Amino acid sequence: MxxxxxxxxxxxxxxxxxxxxxxxxxxxxxxxxxxxLALLDVLGRSVLMRTVDRIRTAGxxxxxxxxxxxxxxxxxxxxxxxxxxxxxxxxxxxxxxxxRSLAExxxxxxxxxxxxxxxxxxxxxxxxxxxxxSVTMRAFSHSGKALDVFMISSSGHSEAAALLLGELRDxxxxxxxxxxxxYMNLLAxxxxxxxxxxxxxxxxxxxxxxxxxxxxGVWVGAKALIHRNAHIVAPxxxxxxxxxxxxxxxxxxxxxxxxxxxxxxTVIENxxxxxxxxxxxxxEVEYSVAGFHQITSLxxxxxxxxxxxxxxxxxxxxxSARRLFAAAWLLALLPDALWKWLFESGAxxxxxxxxTPLASSTPPLGAPPLATAESRTDSYQGNVSTEELxxxxxL
Amino acid sequence: MExxxxxxxxxxxxxxxxxxxxxxxxxxxPLLEHDRPQLVFDLxxxxxxxxxxxxxxxxxxxxxxxxxxxxxLASLSAHAQIVLDxxxxxxxxxxxxxxxxxxxxxxxxxxxxxxxxHPKSDPDEDVIERKAA
Numbered sequence: 460m461x462x463x464x465x466x467x468x469x470x471x472x473x474x475x476x477x478x479x480x481x482x483x484x485x486x487x488x489x490x491x492x493x494x495x496l497a498l499l500d501v502l503g504r505s506v507l508m509r510t511v512d513r514i515r516t517a518g519x520x521x522x523x524x525x526x527x528x529x530x531x532x533x534x535x536x537x538x539x540x541x542x543x544x545x546x547x548x549x550x551x552x553x554x555x556x557x558x559r560s561l562a563e564x565x566x567x568x569x570x571x572x573x574x575x576x577x578x579x580x581x582x583x584x585x586x587x588x589x590x591x592x593s594v595t596m597r598a599f600s601h602s603g604k605a606l607d608v609f610m611i612s613s614s615g616h617s618e619a620a621a622l623l624l625g626e627l628r629d630x631x632x633x634x635x636x637x638x639x640x641x642y643m644n645l646l647a648x649x650x651x652x653x654x655x656x657x658x659x660x661x662x663x664x665x666x667x668x669x670x671x672x673x674x675x676g677v678w679v680g681a682k683a684l685i686h687r688n689a690h691i692v693a694p695x696x697x698x699x700x701x702x703x704x705x706x707x708x709x710x711x712x713x714x715x716x717x718x719x720x721x722x723x724x725t726v727i728e729n730x731x732x733x734x735x736x737x738x739x740x741x742x743e744v745e746y747s748v749a750g751f752h753q754i755t756s757l758x759x760x761x762x763x764x765x766x767x768x769x770x771x772x773x774x775x776x777x778x779s780a781r782r783l784f785a786a787a788w789l790l791a792l793l794p795d796a797l798w799k800w801l802f803e804s805g806a807x808x809x810x811x812x813x814x815t816p817l818a819s820s821t822p823p824l825g826a827p828p829l830a831t832a833e834s835r836t837d838s839y840q841g842n843v844s845t846e847e848l849x850x851x852x853x854l
Numbered sequence: 855m856e857x858x859x860x861x862x863x864x865x866x867x868x869x870x871x872x873x874x875x876x877x878x879x880x881x882x883x884p885l886l887e888h889d890r891p892q893l894v895f896d897l898x899x900x901x902x903x904x905x906x907x908x909x910x911x912x913x914x915x916x917x918x919x920x921x922x923x924x925x926x927l928a929s930l931s932a933h934a935q936i937v938l939d940x941x942x943x944x945x946x947x948x949x950x951x952x953x954x955x956x957x958x959x960x961x962x963x964x965x966x967x968x969x970x971x972h973p974k975s976d977p978d979e980d981v982i983e984r985k986a987a
Contacts, residue, residue: 739905743942754936761932767871767904770940
């Protein structure tokens with residue numbers, strides 16, 4: 460134990476521990492396109508912020524997040540930790556500098572690199588660390604896989620320097636082993652991201668969807684809009700501010716992250732739609748991860764970039780930019796609408812009578828009765844139906 | 855007597871988007887204007903395909919079918935496969951792993967090919983089975 464560090468009666472006490480969370484940093488880091496997988500949302504919250512929550516819940520107060528990419532979302536919880544963006548070239552030097560500043564006055568520093576989602580019991584890790592008396596303790600999965608989770612004594616500056624400058628890969632440093640029994644997902648590929656979502660739905664991973672469970676297995680975030688003719692089949696997650704249009708189907712453990720939009724008739728099956736993604740009408744997204752102008756087919760194990768806004772489009776992340784785009788879109792439509800209103804409606808009035816609303820809504824004789832939202836609810840378990848045309852979910 | 859019509863294989867360019875669609879259509883149109891055209895599109899080089907490109911493929915198939923011919927796709931690149939699956943257009947085409955397979959498939963349902971696939975089959979057996987049915 461370091462000199463001057465406080466003594467704790469409880470072996471698993473984490474009051475003298477500080478945490479350094481690293482995101483990215485390696486050339487072969489786990490990414491979706493350019494974005495580290497840890498920064499992507501899983502059921503409404505990024506893996507990074509969920510990890511920070513777990514660390515904080517365990518009792519570690521001071522947390523520093525060092526990332527090589529700008530965080531995507533302005534999560535209010537991110538204010539509770541110090542977030543630093545480092546350039547990829549000097550990422551590990553910055554990590555070492557942060558370790559040194561955290562180690563001052565602390566008993567140990569938890570160094571955790573994302574990647575992987577690991578449900579390490581930090582209290583048990585600390586207890587093992589104290590019991591072993593070693594400078595560095597590393598967590599291993601129950602199958603013996605080394606994880607990027609270390610507990611380093613504050614006095615172990617040389618070990619920390621060797622570990623961090625070696626990108627946590629230096630095997631010459633003596634580390635004590637801590638075997639974890641909790642859930643683990645390596646989050647190495649987009650397929651792992653999908654697996655994590657499904658495991659969260661199944662309750663295997665300690666990840667809870669952010670939102671209200673409107674029906675068994677159907678979670679909906681705040682201010683989501685779901686058309687009454689859309690089908691949501693459990694288990695499914697509709698994130699905050701999402702918009703699901705008429706005839707769209709979301710099924711088999713699919714999750715739509717916040718501000719995503721699914722156009723008419725599109726089927727989302729066993730897929731993840733990333734934040735601020737708009738999918739066009741009449742598409743079929745199956746066993747895929749879609750977002751940021753990209754789609755990864757997990758069946759074909761291939762990622763392709765699509766620049767056609769009719770298929771997949773990324774909406775602006777900032778609300779002001781979204782409003783600006785919406786206003787521009789509306790303005791672009793105005794001349795055409797004005798032309799139709801002035802000339803085409805006049806021509807129709809002179810040529811043929813316009814159909815009355817009653818006539819247009821009445822089915823022809825002999826046609827089967829139109830299915831109502833209520834009748835569809837009977838045939839789809841966990842289906843969300845509303846009495847109004849659109850349902851705004853205010854939580 | 856069997857008369858065989860030629861199977862034309864056309865390589866689809868790397869980029870088939872709104873801008874390139876017209877140029878490709880003008881290349882393909884003479885092939886589609888044959889009587890009963892038999893076309894195979896090789897999509898192995900495709901790196902970018904958008905909704906307009908898929909629309910063009912459907913247009914070509916419609917033209918071929920209208921003249922009692924057919925259009926088949928072969929050797930799809932990952933990009934083409936994903937976009938065709940995404941737009942649900944993939945199920946409208948016959949898709950083959952190789953161009954040779956696609957070209958061979960045009961004669962696959964002729965009587966002599968059926969015999970080739972089942973070399974030991976006795977024509978009498980077929981009669982017996984039909985009677986039993």
